[in-house]
Structures are given as C-alpha cells and as structure tokens.
Amino acid sequence: MRIAMTYTRLRVEERMLIDAFEDLGADVTPIDLRTVVFNPTSLGEWAQYDAVFDRSLSLTNTLTSIRILESLGVRCINPLHAIETCADKLATTLAFIRAGVPTPEVRVAVDSDSGLDAIEQLGYPCVLKPTVGSWGRLVSRINDRDAAESILEHREVLGSVNHSVVYAQEHINKPDRDIRVFVVGGNAIAAIERRSEHWLTNTARGAVAAGMEVTPELADLSTRAVASVGADIAAVDLLECPSRGLLVNEINHSMEFRNSTTTTGVDIHRVVAQHTLDIAQAHASQAAGDGDIHPVQRACDASIDGEGAGSSGTPEREGVLA
Amino acid sequence: MSTATITATCPECDATVNFDRAPLNGEIARCTDCSAELEVINTDPITLELAPEVEEDWGE
Incomplete structure (x- = not known):
C-alpha cells in the first residue's frame, strides 16, 4: 500500500x-x-x-x-464530512443531537444582544466557545452577567466575523478531570484522564494525562459519538456530569497522542x-x-x-x- | 564505534542542535541551549528558523 x-x-x-x-x-x-x-x-x-x-x-x-x-x-x-463536522463545535453538537448522543446543552445566537439572552437561558456559570478552535483557545467560563457583557463586547470589537456566533454551552461541574477516548475503526482502543485544578482540562493548557480503563460505557458512548460524525479515527472528549453521567463534549479529527502511548500502554500510532x-x-x-x-x-x-x-x-x- | 552526528545551528543563539536521525522539512525541534522552538526549512544542508507562533486555525 x-x-x-x-x-x-x-x-x-x-x-x-x-x-x-x-x-x-x-x-x-x-x-x-x-x-x-x-x-x-x-x-x-x-x-x-x-x-x-x-x-x-x-x-x-x-x-x-x-x-x-x-x-x-x-x-x-x-473523510471530508467528518473533518467539517468535528472542526465546528455547532456542527458536532447537531450531529450528537441527531444521533441521541448525550452532550451538554447549548444555546446559539448570532448577535451580542441575543447572545446575552442565550447565556442567561443557560444560567451562570456557562461556557462560551468559538465554534472553530482547538486547544482551549478563547474558551471562557462566564460566571455572571457582568462577565458576559464584557466578553461579548470584546468579541464584537476584537474578534473576527466568526466570533459573531455566540455558542454558549452549559457548564458541567465535573471533577478535576475530563476523559479522552481514542477511537479507531469503530473500536475504543485507549482512554486517558486529563486532570487539572483549572476548570480547563486541555493538556495544551497544562492538564496532566494518565491512562484509564476503557469501560463498556465509555466505549459505547465514544464509538456512537464517532459514528455520528463519520470519522475513521478520532479522539472523543467526555465530561462527567454529577447528575446526568457521561456527556460527550467534542471530537478531535486529528488527535495528538504523543504522551498517551506510554500512559495507556497502547501503541496508538x-x-x-x-x-x-x-x-x-x-x-x-x-x-x-x-x-x-x-x-x-x-x-x-x-x-x-x-x-x-x-x-x-x-x-x-x-x-x-x- | 563512532556514531554519525547530525547537527544544525540554532538561529536564535547559535548553539548546535543535534538530531538523532535525518530530519524532514517542516520538522519541529527545540534548541536545548535557549529553548527556542525551531522548524527545519531545508534538509541539505539542515537549516533552521524560529518556528511560527500558534495560529488561529491550528489544533486537533
């Protein structure tokens, strides 16, 4: 080949x-x-x-x-469709909703005023994310109305046109970690937890990764999530909600794994x-x-x-x- | 027994940057002297320049 x-x-x-x-x-x-x-x-x-x-x-x-x-x-x-879906958080959310994959609630608006309404529908705290972006860039936790107004004004003035879309996500009061599952060819091959005292648990933002067991529930949710976006190979990020259990947060179509082979014992590459x-x-x-x-x-x-x-x-x- | 050493020069601090095997164009390396993140822009001879800052559309 x-x-x-x-x-x-x-x-x-x-x-x-x-x-x-x-x-x-x-x-x-x-x-x-x-x-x-x-x-x-x-x-x-x-x-x-x-x-x-x-x-x-x-x-x-x-x-x-x-x-x-x-x-x-x-x-x-x-495939292109999988990349286009994974690369856009709104498209990913819609794919999850269509497939019945549990995911945090979101509200979406295309204007600052309606964006403030979207945030207040979810209540405080909530999380504001650019629809396109990675590594936790410009992801903000909004703790109150003052912060919401401030962030929305900054985005309106300083952001590109893409930032005019307000994608507000329910804040999940997770333990000090999130979970990443590597899915290849419809199989959940490995999982890590990413632990941080900061509410953002991206390893790009300093979270520490450790291997963990791929439980049947993790495997089921992750493979269903990946199937919903049509990816061959992907990494699924999940959050543990105290009241609703595991929720799928997003999917990465071009995953990083350099530190996950030793922590999981799986030769992911x-x-x-x-x-x-x-x-x-x-x-x-x-x-x-x-x-x-x-x-x-x-x-x-x-x-x-x-x-x-x-x-x-x-x-x-x-x-x-x- | 001798081991062939593959080296280049750090454009930031002029230190020698060692590679354990022949790098490819676009490969990212780090200078152990000044910690600069470097990119291989030519392989013959090996030429390095400062790697670009993270751009808005980079990621997973």
Whole structure:
C-alpha cells in the first residue's frame, strides 16, 4: 500500500506515524502541503497513492486539500464530512443531537444582544466557545452577567466575523478531570484522564494525562459519538456530569497522542497506521472489483477525458463527475 | 564505534542542535541551549528558523 501523509509541521506524532507505517511494510510519503499546487481537475502525482492520511496542523490547509482530493475520488482519512463536522463545535453538537448522543446543552445566537439572552437561558456559570478552535483557545467560563457583557463586547470589537456566533454551552461541574477516548475503526482502543485544578482540562493548557480503563460505557458512548460524525479515527472528549453521567463534549479529527502511548500502554500510532492501511486496501480492492482500474486513476482519467456519470464508477465518483 | 552526528545551528543563539536521525522539512525541534522552538526549512544542508507562533486555525 502507498500512503501519502499530508502535513504542515512535522511533530512527534507525525514521526511516530511514519515509523509505524514503515514498520508495517507500507510505503508512506510525507507531503508538506505548503509545497503543493492542486489542480482540481487532475490528480497528477496523487494517483500513485492508495489513500491520503491528513495530519495537517492547520485546519484551513486540511479542508483545502481534502476537499480537492476527495472530490477527485481519493480516499482520505478522515473523510471530508467528518473533518467539517468535528472542526465546528455547532456542527458536532447537531450531529450528537441527531444521533441521541448525550452532550451538554447549548444555546446559539448570532448577535451580542441575543447572545446575552442565550447565556442567561443557560444560567451562570456557562461556557462560551468559538465554534472553530482547538486547544482551549478563547474558551471562557462566564460566571455572571457582568462577565458576559464584557466578553461579548470584546468579541464584537476584537474578534473576527466568526466570533459573531455566540455558542454558549452549559457548564458541567465535573471533577478535576475530563476523559479522552481514542477511537479507531469503530473500536475504543485507549482512554486517558486529563486532570487539572483549572476548570480547563486541555493538556495544551497544562492538564496532566494518565491512562484509564476503557469501560463498556465509555466505549459505547465514544464509538456512537464517532459514528455520528463519520470519522475513521478520532479522539472523543467526555465530561462527567454529577447528575446526568457521561456527556460527550467534542471530537478531535486529528488527535495528538504523543504522551498517551506510554500512559495507556497502547501503541496508538501503530493501531492508527494499521487501520489506515486496512481502509486503503479495502478502497483499492473495491476499485479492482469495479474494473481493475485504480480508483484514483479512474477518477483522474474520467476527469481529464470529460466522461460524465454513468460510467462504472461508484456513486461518490459519479457525483463528482456529473 | 563512532556514531554519525547530525547537527544544525540554532538561529536564535547559535548553539548546535543535534538530531538523532535525518530530519524532514517542516520538522519541529527545540534548541536545548535557549529553548527556542525551531522548524527545519531545508534538509541539505539542515537549516533552521524560529518556528511560527500558534495560529488561529491550528489544533486537533
């Protein structure tokens, strides 16, 4: 199998993944997205890969590349829809609600005045989050009306247009930890707790991680949550609510795990690499069954030749070419 | 027995930065002298520059 691993910065995780792919006998090519020119009508060099594994640190670069590659018929990991859903907290919440996955209550508004009403509907304290963001950036706990008015005014004046969306989340009075479960191919393979005396429990904000057992309840909730967003590989963050039990807070489509292999005893990078290869193999086999033409090459040829839908392509490809 | 050493120069403090294997473009390293976070921008010869600050769309 030939895997392209796209990235913008090579962190420890990407090095671990490259090693894992090589250990498993795969041909992995790291590709710095900053060096690439995409032609949305032609795969070019991308035709040689069985799958593309995205590890870009930049969400913008991820979305740009995966939109193009997936539209050309490349099997991307994660799929575009999963990335778009996980990257947006509102989209994630909606996916959870549709799937019946328990999650903290939210209120959403698109104006500061109605935003204040949204916050007051939830009551104090509550949590204000940018709909797009990671590592706990600009996540604020609002303890009273004065703070709410102040934060909303700051966002209105200083924030980008994206910050005009007020996504207010119920504050969960959790113990001094949250829980992260790593889900690969529909299996909950490992879990950690992230402990901090600060109400934010992101490891990027100083929380300390330790391995914990994947209980049946954690496995069930996490796999259901990941299924609801359609991700192949993801990390699920859960909160323990004193009255309602486990709630799924969010899902990370490009998880970090450098400190979680030793704390959990699970070679997360190896499991991820193996699952990526399984997906690539299945995609290639499906394509072979479709006419012994590499799926990527067929999509590429069809795009170049101007062939439309109605050929023997999969529905996904037909949609692209129509 | 000798071990080949792969090194580069820290652009911040001029110290020698050691790699345990050949780095790739875009790889992040840290200078053990000044703690600067560095990015490999060329591999032949290995050239480092200060890694960029976290940007708004970076994350998991």
